Amino acid sequence: MKALDDRALAHVADYFRALSEPQRLRALNALRERPRNVSELTELLGCSQANTSKHLATLARHGLVSRRSEGTVAIYEIADPRVYQLCDIVCGQLAQNFAAQARLLGHSTPARSRR
Amino acid sequence: MKALDDRALAHVADYFRALSEPQRLRALNALRERPRNVSELTELLGCSQANTSKHLATLARHGLVSRRSEGTVAIYEIADPRVYQLCDIVCGQLAQNFAAQARLLGHSTPARSRR
DNA sequence: ATACAATATTCGTATATAGCGATGCACGCA
DNA sequence: TGCGTGCATCGCTATATACGAATATTGTAT
Structure with a gap:
């Protein structure tokens, strides 16, 4: 085991x-x-x-x-199409990180990384 | 870009x-x-x-x-709980591989990897 | 058989990092 | 203040691998 x-x-x-x-x-x-x-x-x-x-x-x-x-x-x-599932999950995370960072920098978040 | x-x-x-x-x-x-x-x-x-x-x-x-x-x-x-999503996806794949291998070996496949 | 084209593999170099022991550092306590 | 505990970092070695150039391999056509 x-x-x-x-x-x-x-x-x-x-x-x-x-x-x-x-x-x-x-x-x-x-x-x-x-x-x-x-x-x-x-x-x-x-x-x-x-x-x-x-x-x-x-x-x-x-x-x-x-x-x-x-x-x-x-x-x-x-x-193996699931690869894209994986990437999408990570990218969604990325987008969140970018958004958070943009917020910190006081930028208006450019509506990017829209899946 | x-x-x-x-x-x-x-x-x-x-x-x-x-x-x-x-x-x-x-x-x-x-x-x-x-x-x-x-x-x-x-x-x-x-x-x-x-x-x-x-x-x-x-x-x-x-x-x-x-x-x-x-x-x-x-x-x-x-x-970041999404980590587990990622792992589950990869593991599901693993299970499928195991099942395929088991099939090749003539084992009765334990009905797994249903996704 | 020869020549050529597309892909795979080999070789050498440079860089990254997993691992451990030793050391540094911050905190709580006597 | 000095000490011990828990964690982080440093110094080091060993291993993995990305990369390009050169070479080998495979398939096609002449």
Whole structure:
């Protein structure tokens, strides 16, 4: 029971870690629109192709995206839509923080981050 | 707009990173029951007091827990209940994975992961 | 078979951070 | 005032990983 809990805990931690890189979040966000190949994503992320491949491999390893080959092209797409649930929850929090900070600064909160 | 997006993205990534350590998840889980002081948590986590303090500082820095002093004692408690929403979503996924694995192994799946 | 294109992997470097022991600091008490 | 307790911080080591350049791999076409 304890061992299982430890494994489960490690699993959850790893899952969150997969979401803890801005580039990977950027990739997930780009895939929100439609499936994309590595070249496309490389351009969108603005980093090396090697790095893009590695980030995608990380996301795939954790089941967040799936990979499919079409000729020499590798097409990635979202495999687990719950990712967006997670992000939305965190973003809602972010919006609240921004609002709080804006209040502290005396700004009129610009109606941003409206989901 | 791009700069703001980058900041927001980094923020979200940092938030997930705060959740990407088993010990911190353990601490959050312990705080689910009730507020606790550092000594208590140190014992529950089974690590050094220094390490516990650092993990708690990380969680507090990201607004997940709050700190309050009572004499020489520091009491931490959950500041952001949405953490549990996040964990439940990931755990639901875990359960599904387990179920899928069990199915592959020919086990009768315990009717879980219903969402 | 050869050449080319798209992707994956390897290698090296730089940075972050988990972990511990030792130390610092603030508070309450004798 | 001096002491002990509880927590935070520092110094350090070990490990993980983001990143780019170079190289390997895979698939396609000629």
